Amino acid sequence: MIAEIVCVGTELLLGNIVNTNAAYLAEKCAAVGLSxxxxxxxxxxxxxxxxxxxxAAKRADIVILSGGLGPTEDDLTKETxxxxxxxxxxxxxxxxxxLEQYFAARGLEMTENNLKQVMIPQDAxxxxxxxxxxxxxxxxxxxxxxxxxxxxxxxxxxxxxxGVMPYLQGLTGEEICSQTVKICGGSESKIETEIKxxxxxxxxxxxxxxxxxxxxxxxxxxxxxSQKEANKLxxxxxxxxxxxxxxxxxxxxxxxxxxxxxxxxxxxxxxTIGLAExxxxxxxxxxxxxxxGVSDVYKMGVTTYSNKAKRKLLNVKKSTLQKHGAVSQxxxxxxxxxxxxxxxxxxTVAITGIAGPDGGTEEKPxxxxxxxxxxxxxxxxxxxxxxxxxxxxxxxxxxLALTLVRECVMExxxxxxxxxx
Amino acid sequence: MIAEIVCVGTELLLGNIVNTNAAYLAEKCAAVGLSxxxxxxxxxxxxxxxxxxxxAAKRADIVILSGGLGPTEDDLTKETxxxxxxxxxxxxxxxxxxLEQYFAARGLEMTENNLKQVMIPQDAxxxxxxxxxxxxxxxxxxxxxxxxxxxxxxxxxxxxxxGVMPYLQGLTGEEICSQTVKICGGSESKIETEIKxxxxxxxxxxxxxxxxxxxxxxxxxxxxxSQKEANKLxxxxxxxxxxxxxxxxxxxxxxxxxxxxxxxxxxxxxxTIGLAExxxxxxxxxxxxxxxGVSDVYKMGVTTYSNKAKRKLLNVKKSTLQKHGAVSQxxxxxxxxxxxxxxxxxxTVAITGIAGPDGGTEEKPxxxxxxxxxxxxxxxxxxxxxxxxxxxxxxxxxxLALTLVRECVMExxxxxxxxxx
Numbered sequence: 052m053i054a055e056i057v058c059v060g061t062e063l064l065l066g067n068i069v070n071t072n073a074a075y076l077a078e079k080c081a082a083v084g085l086s087x088x089x090x091x092x093x094x095x096x097x098x099x100x101x102x103x104x105x106x107a108a109k110r111a112d113i114v115i116l117s118g119g120l121g122p123t124e125d126d127l128t129k130e131t132x133x134x135x136x137x138x139x140x141x142x143x144x145x146x147x148x149x150l151e152q153y154f155a156a157r158g159l160e161m162t163e164n165n166l167k168q169v170m171i172p173q174d175a176x177x178x179x180x181x182x183x184x185x186x187x188x189x190x191x192x193x194x195x196x197x198x199x200x201x202x203x204x205x206x207x208x209x210x211x212x213x214g215v216m217p218y219l220q221g222l223t224g225e226e227i228c229s230q231t232v233k234i235c236g237g238s239e240s241k242i243e244t245e246i247k248x249x250x251x252x253x254x255x256x257x258x259x260x261x262x263x264x265x266x267x268x269x270x271x272x273x274x275x276x277s278q279k280e281a282n283k284l285x286x287x288x289x290x291x292x293x294x295x296x297x298x299x300x301x302x303x304x305x306x307x308x309x310x311x312x313x314x315x316x317x318x319x320x321x322x323t324i325g326l327a328e329x330x331x332x333x334x335x336x337x338x339x340x341x342x343x344g345v346s347d348v349y350k351m352g353v354t355t356y357s358n359k360a361k362r363k364l365l366n367v368k369k370s371t372l373q374k375h376g377a378v379s380q381x382x383x384x385x386x387x388x389x390x391x392x393x394x395x396x397x398x399t400v401a402i403t404g405i406a407g408p409d410g411g412t413e414e415k416p417x418x419x420x421x422x423x424x425x426x427x428x429x430x431x432x433x434x435x436x437x438x439x440x441x442x443x444x445x446x447x448x449x450x451l452a453l454t455l456v457r458e459c460v461m462e463x464x465x466x467x468x469x470x471x472x
Numbered sequence: 473m474i475a476e477i478v479c480v481g482t483e484l485l486l487g488n489i490v491n492t493n494a495a496y497l498a499e500k501c502a503a504v505g506l507s508x509x510x511x512x513x514x515x516x517x518x519x520x521x522x523x524x525x526x527x528a529a530k531r532a533d534i535v536i537l538s539g540g541l542g543p544t545e546d547d548l549t550k551e552t553x554x555x556x557x558x559x560x561x562x563x564x565x566x567x568x569x570x571l572e573q574y575f576a577a578r579g580l581e582m583t584e585n586n587l588k589q590v591m592i593p594q595d596a597x598x599x600x601x602x603x604x605x606x607x608x609x610x611x612x613x614x615x616x617x618x619x620x621x622x623x624x625x626x627x628x629x630x631x632x633x634x635g636v637m638p639y640l641q642g643l644t645g646e647e648i649c650s651q652t653v654k655i656c657g658g659s660e661s662k663i664e665t666e667i668k669x670x671x672x673x674x675x676x677x678x679x680x681x682x683x684x685x686x687x688x689x690x691x692x693x694x695x696x697x698s699q700k701e702a703n704k705l706x707x708x709x710x711x712x713x714x715x716x717x718x719x720x721x722x723x724x725x726x727x728x729x730x731x732x733x734x735x736x737x738x739x740x741x742x743x744t745i746g747l748a749e750x751x752x753x754x755x756x757x758x759x760x761x762x763x764x765g766v767s768d769v770y771k772m773g774v775t776t777y778s779n780k781a782k783r784k785l786l787n788v789k790k791s792t793l794q795k796h797g798a799v800s801q802x803x804x805x806x807x808x809x810x811x812x813x814x815x816x817x818x819x820t821v822a823i824t825g826i827a828g829p830d831g832g833t834e835e836k837p838x839x840x841x842x843x844x845x846x847x848x849x850x851x852x853x854x855x856x857x858x859x860x861x862x863x864x865x866x867x868x869x870x871x872l873a874l875t876l877v878r879e880c881v882m883e884x885x886x887x888x889x890x891x892x893x
Contacts, residue, residue, distance in 0.1 A: 333754025
């Protein structure tokens with residue numbers, strides 16, 4: 052089946068916001084096995100929106116529209132689709148009740164224009180909005196299903212998960228299941244080469260790779276008559292991927308990020324972590340704290356951007372900084388040792404590098420980064436030569452440091468387990 | 473004149489990457505006064521790309537395409553546009569020379585398929601690529617100008633600035649200039665209300681507001697026969713905005729970010745800064761270090777996520793934490809005092825809050841954040857109740873802390889100057 056994505060909003064046409072909804076919806080469509088050939092952005096303009104709806108309906112079985120469901124006169128998506136499908140609109144009692152409750156719960160007065168949001172095209176399926184005021188709707192015609200969703204991502208995404216996914220699976224008459232294998236510490240092209248035989252041979256399940264900053268995701272998607280059957284098809288492929296990539300796979304759970312995997316690994320092993328950052332200057336710390344509940348393992352970190360800070364907080368020797376420089380294996384080593392003393396954490400990490408655009412030399416070019424991980428005195432140091440802008444270098448260094456921590460902790464745990472035997 | 477944006481790439485259709493090029497190009501089109509009614513994304517497919525080119529040419533005077541200029545068989549944009557315009561392709565000697573130099577400078581061998589990139593449609597204008605291998609091209613027909621740009625943003629953006637902006641200005645026969653007034657510490661709707669009279673009366677220059685996280689940008693754009701004339705039109709409007717928003721305007725320079733404005737303010741006043749972050753956990757530190765040359769003012773920072781860290785590094789009293797809690801005015805005050813002692817910086821900042829999703833109570837709900845700024849013993853504390861997800865709350869707190877530092881430093885400087893008189 053063919054799907055098409057239409058995002059409605061003048062703020063998109065003006066470049067005021069980046070269209071993350073299109074990427075989200077496209078990835079979801081691919082995940083349930085829908086082909087998507089076009090994405091369109093159109094403004095809050097009746098005539099041009101109608102033109103876009105007509106064209107999309109000609110080309111696709113399923114048209115997913117986001118935005119334009121709100122209370123203002125500019126919001127035209129529902130009205131336009133209803134007109135195209137020849138449907139009258141009515142005020143839906145259930146949606147009105149929910150809307151009134153929404154305002155009441157927040158102690159706000161509901162202005163009259165809000166009621167526009169609970170006008171629903173005849174014979175449409177209503178998708179309750181648990182995070183905002185405008186419900187979504189699905190309008191089916193003989194040839195096309197129109198799925199209308201609110202624009203704000205924090206309303207659209209849960210509505211898609213709860214209401215649209217099951218609908219799409221019912222529509223295709225198949226259960227489509229997917230599992231994502233997430234790998235850190237490898238490039239997309241290298242990983243693709245290593246599974247080229249699997250990709251070439253794929254029919255059901257399909258295998259697709261997605262390059263993300265510092266990691267690669269492999270999504271395995273199967274279609275079958277039941278969820279159980281689909282999972283049965285996925286299982287051997289994931290097993291094969293596990294045998295090929297081993298410990299480089301940090302999760303097979305879509306919702307787990309690399310920082311979450313690292314935090315869970317530490318928590319499971321009852322290890323605490325402390326950080327000493329120079330060029331990344333808090334990026335690794337901020338990333339770890341993305342994970343709710345991180346306080347069980349992360350106690351404190353320092354940003355030692357200046358040499359003076361490295362000396363004062365981490366006891367890096369003046370002679371080391373003079374002889375080898377702030378960006379050196381020796382400084383990284385002293386930083387990570389000092390971090391262990393300062394924080395008292397079981398696992399400590401230090402990062403020092405040249406993020407640019409200035410400060411590079413022939414011997415130590417921009418992008419040179421040293422990182423060290425110290426687990427109870429066992430220290431591993433890695434040197435990287437990274438590319439790109441100042442922020443890109445710092446982001447990559449952060450991801451590589453997470454990968455280093457993960458490797459070191461796993462190795463430590465395997466030794467501890469071995470020692471216990 | 474009407475422009476239309478077409479982004480080419482199957483990776484966009486699969487949701488593998490977010491379409492930041494569309495937002496960039498849309499904002500630039502708006503800035504030079506072009507109207508843009510549609511954006512389309514289409515995959516690396518000859519037939520559908522041709523269909524898209526045809527439709528865009530019918531609707532717009534200028535069609536800007538990004539992506540599909542590379543060396544592989546999948547890259548079809550140039551070939552498709554040339555075919556639509558009935559142009560033969562030839563190998564351009566200048567572009568070939570540049571390409572060979574590109575590979576030679578990097579010590580890489582140039583494979584044969586790269587030459588595809590220097591095949592240029594007859595009578596096209598060539599845009600040299602200073603950051604990659606594929607040149608851009610502009611193909612003009614009687615009714616439409618097609619502007620073809622490489623997909624990677626770090627190649628596309630400088631090419632647009634250097635080559636496309638002057639071209640567009642030549643095309644419109646007018647000089648279009650714009651200036652951006654950036655405001656922190658106010659909501660978009662409030663700021664729009666305060667300049668509603670200016671917006672309603674606008675013809676030339678035009679005034680548009682853009683909401684960004686924690687700040688609002690007002691762009692003033694004028695058209696005239698010369699740059700000088702355009703700037704003459706802009707000047708009084710910017711002056712009026714300055715008189716209305718005063719110190720809330722942190723820059724009128726498009727390239728200056730809030731963190732850069734803060735770093736420059738500190739550097740100009742010869743003040744150093746030190747940070748103590750709890751819920752933001754390094755975000756403010758990482759943000760400051762976005763600014764090259766920050767090392768002149770930023771020496772060190774700490775992330776004190778646990779109570780123990782607050783006590784150990786910042787000397788927050790156990791009794792304070794027990795009596796008032798980690799998220800309280802008292803703790804923020806002791807954190808910022810301790811930060812001054814630890815870092816020895818002239819200006820210190822402390823942030824403590826509940827980022828959620830757990831940890832909130834009726835008395836202290838998720839989103840409650842206290843922040844303190846200490847300039848040589850003068851302490852100001854602010855309380856905020858923020859909304860949104862864990863990461864949204866932390867990002868907003870970071871921007872508000874930058875705003876607080878700016879306010880406090882400006883007030884401090886005005887007093888110092890006053891004292892000197």
